[in-house]
Amino acid sequence: MVKGKLELVICGAAGGIGQPLSLLLKQSDLISHLALFDVVNAPGVAADLSHINTKSTVTGHGKDQMDEAMKGAHTVVIPAGVPRKPGMSRDDLFKINAGIVRDLAEGVAKNCPGANVLVISNPVNSTVPIVCEVLKQHGVFNPRKVFGVSTLDAVRASRFSFETNSSIPPSSRVTVVGGHSGTTIVPLLSQLPNNFVGSLSKEELEKLTYRIQFGGDEVVKAKDGAGSATLSMAFAGARFTLAVLQATVGGKTGLIESTYVNLAADADATREFKAKTGLEYFAQDVEFGPEGVQRIVPLPTLSAYEQGLLEVAVKELKVNITKGTAFITDNSKI
Ligand SMILES: NC(=O)c1ccc[n+]([C@@H]2O[C@H](COP(=O)([O-])OP(=O)(O)OC[C@H]3O[C@@H](n4cnc5c(N)ncnc54)[C@H](O)[C@@H]3O)[C@@H](O)[C@H]2O)c1
Numbered sequence: 001m002v003k004g005k006l007e008l009v010i011c012g013a014a015g016g017i018g019q020p021l022s023l024l025l026k027q028s029d030l031i032s033h034l035a036l037f038d039v040v041n042a043p044g045v046a047a048d049l050s051h052i053n054t055k056s057t058v059t060g061h062g063k064d065q066m067d068e069a070m071k072g073a074h075t076v077v078i079p080a081g082v083p084r085k086p087g088m089s090r091d092d093l094f095k096i097n098a099g100i101v102r103d104l105a106e107g108v109a110k111n112c113p114g115a116n117v118l119v120i121s122n123p124v125n126s127t128v129p130i131v132c133e134v135l136k137q138h139g140v141f142n143p144r145k146v147f148g149v150s151t152l153d154a155v156r157a158s159r160f161s162f163e164t165n166s167s168i169p170p171s172s173r174v175t176v177v178g179g180h181s182g183t184t185i186v187p188l189l190s191q192l193p194n195n196f197v198g199s200l201s202k203e204e205l206e207k208l209t210y211r212i213q214f215g216g217d218e219v220v221k222a223k224d225g226a227g228s229a230t231l232s233m234a235f236a237g238a239r240f241t242l243a244v245l246q247a248t249v250g251g252k253t254g255l256i257e258s259t260y261v262n263l264a265a266d267a268d269a270t271r272e273f274k275a276k277t278g279l280e281y282f283a284q285d286v287e288f289g290p291e292g293v294q295r296i297v298p299l300p301t302l303s304a305y306e307q308g309l310l311e312v313a314v315k316e317l318k319v320n321i322t323k324g325t326a327f328i329t330d331n332s333k334i
């Protein structure tokens with residue numbers, strides 16, 4: 001095991017997301033050691049990336065080498081698991097991915113209990129509760145360090161808004177709250193400048209919102225059985241991961257991204273929302289700090305349309321969260 005100042009592990013590193021994500025993160029000087037873990041092909045991907053002339057050392061770890069990959073890691077990114085095929089919902093992935101994510105969370109608890117855990121594997125609305133419950137069972141849960149990576153929703157919201165009205169720069173950040181599946185995805189387009197929402201008809205706003213909510217399905221359909229978003233996800237995943245690293249080790253302040261977290265990460269700021277909705281997890285704007293979540297940014301005033309979207313999202317999230325939590329609490333191995 002090669003040790004540097006900051007080790008980042010990618011679990012599922014040889015996959016459709018894992019490979020381009022590893023490539024993008026190999027370019028970061030914040031990372032000293034990039035450990036690539038997968039049940040297949042990790043050594044080959046690592047050998048390839050290790051030839052890139054940037055700072056980080058890259059190592060590959062196969063099926064029985066999760067512990068060595070994770071030992072002492074600062075940050076663990078998890079895109080491990082199967083993707084959707086046409087006609088499937090993200091929840092249809094639960095029966096396979098829940099066990100994969102559970103086992104990886106066990107590895108975190110054992111090898112790097114203080115690590116940031118960035119969950120990409122679907123269904124995110126349920127896999128984040130799985131990670132949290134496993135860490136709780138081991139007595140190492142810190143809600144400020146577990147993140148559901150819903151950044152792709154924000155990336156889509158920015159790009160699709162620009163396509164709708166080019167007064168909104170494609171690089172503008174859009175707050176997207178709720179969760180990461182269909183109608184749990186609530187883009188707060190009313191927060192965009194230049195009276196963006198006011199410039200849209202009701203139909204245009206509904207069409208844009210729907211495209212953001214179901215952007216994943218658009219890619220699954222277009223890939224026609226070859227999987228789901230990988231390259232745009234790698235882009236979004238790298239943006240999110242680097243924001244976490246810049247805040248936790250890079251000394252940067254004020255960085256904000258929408259991300260799906262356990263609301264205990266900022267209990268004071270979310271107490272009223274949690275009491276009103278009954279939700280323990282929710283995607284919201286988070287400002288990063290040295291310990292992960294610095295604060296959860298209070299929800300802005302929503303439009304009547306967004307309030308309606310939120311009410312639908314809350315109902316579905318409750319089901320998703322309960323499913324993930326129960327997978328661990330009702331099947332405790334410890
Ligand atoms: N959060 C998001 O916005 C978002 C976006 C796109 C895809 N996803 C999800 O990401 C996941 C991965 O998608 P993909 O297209 O990269 O799939 P993929 O099948 O191309 O890659 C998955 C990788 O995980 C590996 N793997 C499987 N079991 C493992 C285990 N126990 N330990 C370590 N590695 C393991 C596989 O060998 C494979 O290399 C899917 O669940 C997909 O739904 C999430």
Ligand SMILES: O=C(O)C[C@H](O)C(=O)O
Binds near residue numbers: 215
């Ligand atoms: O749609 C999927 O299944 C993958 C991912 O969650 C996405 O939003 O692209």
